[in-house]
Every structure is written in C-alpha cells, then in structure tokens.
Amino acid sequence: QSVLTQPPSVSAAPGQMVTISCSGSSSNIGNNYVSWYQQLPGTAPKLLIYGNNKRPSGIPDRFSGSKSGASATLGVTGLQTGDEADYYCGTWDSSLSAWVFGGGTKLTVL
C-alpha cells in the first residue's frame, strides 16, 4: 500500500488529453513539492515534472503539473503512442523522513 494514491490505469485516444491524480496528506504533498516520473517499458524512470509544475529541459509542454492541497495532478495533452508508460508521483514525507512514491499509473493510448 503506497503512501501516495494514484489510479492504476488511465487511457485515452491519440490526440486527446488525460489527467493522472496523486493523493496524499499534509505530511507529504500538503507541505512539500511534487515531482512526476515517466517510465517507458523496460527503461529507467525519467524526471517529467518537478516543483509541482516545472518541466526540465527537453520535456514538451504537452506535459503539465499542478497541486492543490494534498493532491497533485499530471496532465498530458495531444496524446501520442510514445506516451504509453507508467507514471509515478513522488515527494518527501516530513513525518516519515522518507521519500514516497505513488503506486504508479499505466497510461494506455488507445
């Protein structure tokens, strides 16, 4: 059971938009910044979003992040088949003194 809760899967058609939620508590998301990671099949995770809504260099603006209270959301617009991957949210948990990840969400582009 992960400290952060994500839906196991989401799906949408190419060109459409999808959102992935990440729910936590005041000890993690509520008082810390969230980052998001993309893991393509058979590869290592890759940083997608940091500081709730910032994109590293090279990440297209089709990917966006937001946070409200103890929840965060990853948005992906203009879906492409290459976006099919597992997506994880992560943040520091101040009560646990530990980094916590969500359980991951598998994105399928139909």
Next chain:
Amino acid sequence: EVQLVESGGGLVQPGGSLRLSCAASGFTFSTYRMNWVRQAPGKGLEWVSYIKNNSQTIYYADSVKGRFTISRDSAKNSLYLQMNSLRAEDTAVYYCARFCAVHDPHTKYYYYYMDVWGKGTTVTVSS
C-alpha cells in the same frame, strides 16, 4: 554527459550479502545528495535510502533499516549500498538517482526531486 552507472547486482541466496556501486560522471558528485530506489518485478518504484552530500544525514526505508547501509566516496565519485541479510522480497532492479534540493525564494521552502537516474542493476535473492 551527466551519467550514473550501477553495478554489483547478481544472484544471492537468502541471508546473503551484496554490495552495489553507482559510478557518477559529468557533474560534481560531492555537491549532490543521492538516493537508491528499487523496483521489484512487475511492481512500482520503492525508495530505499538517501544520503546527503556530506554523508551526515542518512535515511532508510523501514523495509531495509538495519540491513542495508548507504555510503559514498567523493574521491571516487561513487555511491554504494551494502545489503546484508537479504530476503526474497529484496529481489528488484536497483537504481541510483541524483537528488536535487532547490531553494524556492518565493516560499522559502526547498523543493526536492530526482533528476538523473542510472539504468539499474538487478538483484535476485533466491536459493
């Protein structure tokens, strides 16, 4: 090019030990905090351990506390994970990841994230 390369994985019997290494290049290793993250077969990411750049602050996940030891050698630009008393549930791909701590001047808080990951090394605990 900024790069992290893990090594040291393999097959080990339950109760055995293994030492993982992570070689860093392309950046000033001594100024960065580092993490180990693992992923069991078919499962999600699990954070394992964190070490500050000066090694003075170290954290472990409860699942490995007392069995695993994280360390670093800035002279060798390397991160290590000594794993003792290994169990079947420790079977996973182990990734090292660079940990960034950036001060936000607007909120005065730090935001943390893992911006560089290695390709991972596989640890299998089985008899």
